[in-house]
Amino acid sequence: MKKSVILIIxxxxxxxxxxxxxxxxxxxxxxxxQLVQEIIVTNIRVGDxxxxxxxxxxxxxxxxxxxxxxxxxxxxxxxxxPNLTVDILYNVLPIDATNQSVSFIIDVxxxxxxxxxxxxxxxxxxxxTSASATITINAEDNSNVRTAVYLRxxxxxx
Amino acid sequence: xxxxxxxxxxxxxxxLDLGFIKDKAQLIRKIVFFAxxxxxxxxxxxxxxxxxxxxxxxxxxxxxxTSVMTMVLTFILGVSTxxxxxxxxxxxxxxEDNQMLITYPISANxxxxxxxxVYYIYEIYKNVTFTLPIFLAYGLLAPVNWFFYIWVFxxxxxxxxxxxxxxxxxSIPGLFITRFLTRFRLAKIILYVAILGLFIYALVRxxxxxxxxxNILSYWGPIKILLTNITNFFQHYFxxxxxxxxxxxxxxxxxxxxxxxxxxxWLIFLTLLVAIAVLFASVYFLSRYIFIKMTSxxxxxxxxxxxKVLMNRRLPRLLTFVLKELRLLxxxxxxxxxxxxxxxSIPLFVLLINQIFASMDLYLNGRFIIQxxxxxxxxxxxxxxxxxxxxxxxxxxxxAYLKRTKPINAIFxxxxxxxxxxxxSLISLAVSLYVFNLYFDYLTxxxxxxxxxxxxxxxxxxxxxxxxxxxxxxxxQYATAGERYxxxxxxxxxxxxxxxxxxTAFIILGFVLEEQSSPxxxxxxxxxxxxxxxxxxxxxAIYMFIEKIKAYYYDRIS
Numbered sequence: 001m002k003k004s005v006i007l008i009i010x011x012x013x014x015x016x017x018x019x020x021x022x023x024x025x026x027x028x029x030x031x032x033x034q035l036v037q038e039i040i041v042t043n044i045r046v047g048d049x050x051x052x053x054x055x056x057x058x059x060x061x062x063x064x065x066x067x068x069x070x071x072x073x074x075x076x077x078x079x080x081x082p083n084l085t086v087d088i089l090y091n092v093l094p095i096d097a098t099n100q101s102v103s104f105i106i107d108v109x110x111x112x113x114x115x116x117x118x119x120x121x122x123x124x125x126x127x128x129t130s131a132s133a134t135i136t137i138n139a140e141d142n143s144n145v146r147t148a149v150y151l152r153x154x155x156x157x158x
Numbered sequence: 159x160x161x162x163x164x165x166x167x168x169x170x171x172x173x174l175d176l177g178f179i180k181d182k183a184q185l186i187r188k189i190v191f192f193a194x195x196x197x198x199x200x201x202x203x204x205x206x207x208x209x210x211x212x213x214x215x216x217x218x219x220x221x222x223x224t225s226v227m228t229m230v231l232t233f234i235l236g237v238s239t240x241x242x243x244x245x246x247x248x249x250x251x252x253x254e255d256n257q258m259l260i261t262y263p264i265s266a267n268x269x270x271x272x273x274x275x276v277y278y279i280y281e282i283y284k285n286v287t288f289t290l291p292i293f294l295a296y297g298l299l300a301p302v303n304w305f306f307y308i309w310v311f312x313x314x315x316x317x318x319x320x321x322x323x324x325x326x327x328x329s330i331p332g333l334f335i336t337r338f339l340t341r342f343r344l345a346k347i348i349l350y351v352a353i354l355g356l357f358i359y360a361l362v363r364x365x366x367x368x369x370x371x372x373n374i375l376s377y378w379g380p381i382k383i384l385l386t387n388i389t390n391f392f393q394h395y396f397x398x399x400x401x402x403x404x405x406x407x408x409x410x411x412x413x414x415x416x417x418x419x420x421x422x423x424w425l426i427f428l429t430l431l432v433a434i435a436v437l438f439a440s441v442y443f444l445s446r447y448i449f450i451k452m453t454s455x456x457x458x459x460x461x462x463x464x465x466k467v468l469m470n471r472r473l474p475r476l477l478t479f480v481l482k483e484l485r486l487l488x489x490x491x492x493x494x495x496x497x498x499x500x501x502x503s504i505p506l507f508v509l510l511i512n513q514i515f516a517s518m519d520l521y522l523n524g525r526f527i528i529q530x531x532x533x534x535x536x537x538x539x540x541x542x543x544x545x546x547x548x549x550x551x552x553x554x555x556x557x558a559y560l561k562r563t564k565p566i567n568a569i570f571x572x573x574x575x576x577x578x579x580x581x582x583s584l585i586s587l588a589v590s591l592y593v594f595n596l597y598f599d600y601l602t603x604x605x606x607x608x609x610x611x612x613x614x615x616x617x618x619x620x621x622x623x624x625x626x627x628x629x630x631x632x633x634x635q636y637a638t639a640g641e642r643y644x645x646x647x648x649x650x651x652x653x654x655x656x657x658x659x660x661x662t663a664f665i666i667l668g669f670v671l672e673e674q675s676s677p678x679x680x681x682x683x684x685x686x687x688x689x690x691x692x693x694x695x696x697x698x699a700i701y702m703f704i705e706k707i708k709a710y711y712y713d714r715i716s
Contacts, residue, residue: 005542005652009535013507016531017514024524047410048224048393048400078412085414087221089386095379118214120414 036139038093039102039147045087046078053149061134062149080123080131080153088119088149090137099141108133113151123153130154161264165272169255170279192287200291207299216386224410225393227296228400232392234289235321235399242277242325247332249273250445251452266450270442274326281318290314293406301415303408309418313406316427319434320402327441330448354502361506368513401426475566479574487578497579500543501586504536508590511535512597526670529598533612534663536590540583540616541655547623548651550575555637561711568711569704576624583616607685612662614692618699619658623651625699628706665691 041062044051054065064076078084092100106115113123113133125131132152139145179185209215211222250273259269290310297306339346393400405426408416418424473481515528551558551572561571588609595605626647635645669684 005539009507009538009542012538013511013535017511020515020520020524020527020531021518024518024520024527026519026521045223046412047414048404050390081412083413085412087414091383092379097379100379 033098033141034094034096035143036092036094036097036100036141036145037143039137039139039145040091040093041088041137041147041149042091043089044078044149044151045089046084050089051076051078056150059150060148062147064151075150075152077130077152077154080125080129080155082126084123084153086121086151088121088135088137090119090147092139097141099139101140103138103140105136105138106133107136121151125153162268162272162275165259165262165264165269166275166279169272169276195287196291199288200295203292203295204298207295211299215382216389221414222296222300223389223393224400224403224407225389227293227403227407228396229389229392230292231289231403232396232399235402238281238284238321239324239328242281242321243328243332246273246277246322246325246329247336249277250326250329250449251333252336256452267446270446270449274322277325278318278322281322282315285314285318289317297407300407303416303418305418306407306416310406313427316430316434317402317406320430323434323438323441326445327437330441330445333448354498358502358506362509365506365510365513368510369517371517371519402430405430475570476574476577479571480577483574483578496546497543497582500539501582504539504586505589505593507539508532508536508593512593516597526667529594530663530667530670532594532597533608533666534659536587536594537612537615537659537662538656540587540590541619541659542652543583544579544616544620544623544655545648545651547576547579547620548626548647549632549645551624551627552632552645552647553636555633558631558633569707572624572628572707576620580617580620583620584613587612587616601682604682604685607689611685611688611692614689614696615658615662618692618696619655621696621699621703622654625703625706626651626654628710662688 041053044053044064051064051067053062055061056063064078066072066074066076068074078086088104090102092102102119104115104117104119106113106121108131110124112125112131113121115121115133115135119135119137121133121135123131123133130153132150134148134150136146136148207222207226210226216223216226250270256269260266262269293310294307297310339349401422405423408418409420409422411417411420512528512532518524520528561568564571591605591609591612600608630647632645632647666684666688669687670682672684
């Protein structure tokens with residue numbers, strides 16, 4: 001059988017699944033709203049590197065887990081470069097929450113650090129050798145659920 | 159150097175069919191098709207990457223991480239290495255042209271090197287038409303450096319070396335495995351059947367994992383987490399491939415831009431060069447030794463088949479020719495693989511499609527549509543695979559004319575050639591319909607009529623395909639150009655297959671909707687009508703087959 005025939009059959013099947021699903025599927029009625037119960041910050045991503053986070057009960061916030069096993073309590077510093085950018089990776093629970101949108105609020109001025117609506121934090125601090133910020137993640141479904149993550153960056157060897 | 163260049167060009171002409179270079183019109187057509195293919199692959203990749211970033215599929219972020227490209231490149235390199243190994247085993251050690259090439263006034267080392275260079279050039283060609291457009295599409299969405307658009311073209315010359323060098327390494331154990339399996343046929347059959355069985359079992363288990371209720375919106379969160387975990391797995395456990403991706407696109411730094419101003423990128427590049435050089439040099443001496451040994455080996459006395467003495471039994475005429483066809487099939491096997499792959503994949507595909515539809519809560523009309531769509535999905539590949547039947551008689555080349563000299567009716571050898579396919583395709587059809595009925599639970603009489611109808615259509619179409627070949631024989635082309643000849647009968651048969659499959663599906667839909675009754679509960683007249691149409695189709699095919707044999711073999715028209 002020719003490759004083009006396989007391609008046609010596969011494409012046709014995909015299109016059929018979508019069309020049949022759209023035209024002939026019974027409408028589902030949602031009568032129950034699942035509110036967000038928890039927001040978990042799983043990782044902080046810097047470039048391609050992942051830094052797992054832990055809940056610090058002292059700070060009452062998430063922070064980056066220290067990679068040094070001898071100092072698990074110490075707060076880990078990210079290396080501060082001009083325009084250091086990090087991504088906050090999070091999960092919203094329960095998994096079937098009706099509205100899984102969240103918003104981010106940062107507690108410092110834009111001259112130190114900024115956060116955008118996807119959870120990307122950019123450190124704009126240029127004058128001092130270190131900078132820190134707390135980012136609050138709020139659920140947008142009126143559940144009033146929120147969490148916070150603490151980030152600290154420092155110029156290496158400064 | 160000129161001698162190696164000549165050797166490479168000779169072999170490339172065989173592999174890539176470079177005849178178009180001298181013909182201006184063909185050259186332009188090739189360039190246009192190449193550009194189109196490049197744009198289509200790049201466009202599709204761009205759309206997929208754009209959707210992934212728009213829907214924030216990976217890491218809950220609108221930016222596609224490098225781990226995604228690591229996953230893509232792992233698959234591409236894996237498939238390339240596998241196919242390259244299989245082809246290099248044949249080309250390096252088992253190719254028939256080795257015995258001719260070794261008579262040229264050039265050292266065996268150079269012949270060996272030329273063969274590897276041919277595969278390297280072919281790998282570059284494959285990468286330029288597939289992998290490169292994917293990387294370029296990624297570059298358009300990712301924050302890459304301007305240098306990427308220059309470096310990506312250069313880096314692929316080095317990246318293409320990896321599967322070739324790995325294939326040269328793997329071809330050595332591969333050769334011994336191949337020789338062992340060729341020598342011990344039973345072991346080969348058992349191994350192939352076991353692999354096929356395991357593959358089918360794994361696929362069935364995988365398809366059955368599809369949940370009873372698919373609601374992508376509800377499960378969007380876990381799906382995103384799963385996809386992120388999968389890509390992270392590749393970045394973590396395929397660190398070498400991840401390093402290669404960094405080498406091509408640059409290191410994703412703390413400012414969230416890909417940069418080449420990083421020691422890692424160039425260290426990886428240098429390591430790659432050294433690794434390839436060391437690997438190639440070490441394997442060159444070992445592999446070259448085997449190559450020279452294999453090419454210089456005499457082939458005249460290689461066959462060690464024990465001659466079995468068999469009683470000359472008188473068998474029915476048709477059975478005699480069927481046995482001959484079966485022996486031919488088992489001797490080479492190449493022709494059978496294509497059919498077996500198709501016949502095995504049809505029931506699996508029916509299972510997958512129906513498992514997906516079963517998870518949707520559909521209206522009654524939707525249920526009718528998916529029944530008919532499943533029948534279309536069964537008939538399309540089944541009838542399309544018959545297109546190879548339209549080449550069967552011609553592929554016999556000049557030996558086909560021997561049929562005229564046999565003191566029997568030509569219908570026996572002609573029909574016998576179709577019997578293995580009829581038999582295997584009907585098993586595939588039966589299994590497919592069994593899977594079909596697991597989901598739709600038809601009344602026995604309804605499914606029987608439907609099975610009969612599809613069986614008649616399949617056999618009828620197969621006979622029509624054979625007729626296409628009979629009426630427009632291409633024996634001379636196969637005798638001169640060999641297997642590479644592009645047979646117009648095959649294209650005609652494929653178009654005919656599509657027409658018959660769609661017509662069957664539409665007629666069934668019409669009959670089923672006309673009945674407007676639930677086919678799983680009551681006797682449905684629609685299926686009886688379809689069976690009658692199937693009988694008529696088969697009847698016409700048989701009549702035409704017999705009449706055309708009379709006309710073309712005996713110059714008789716009734």
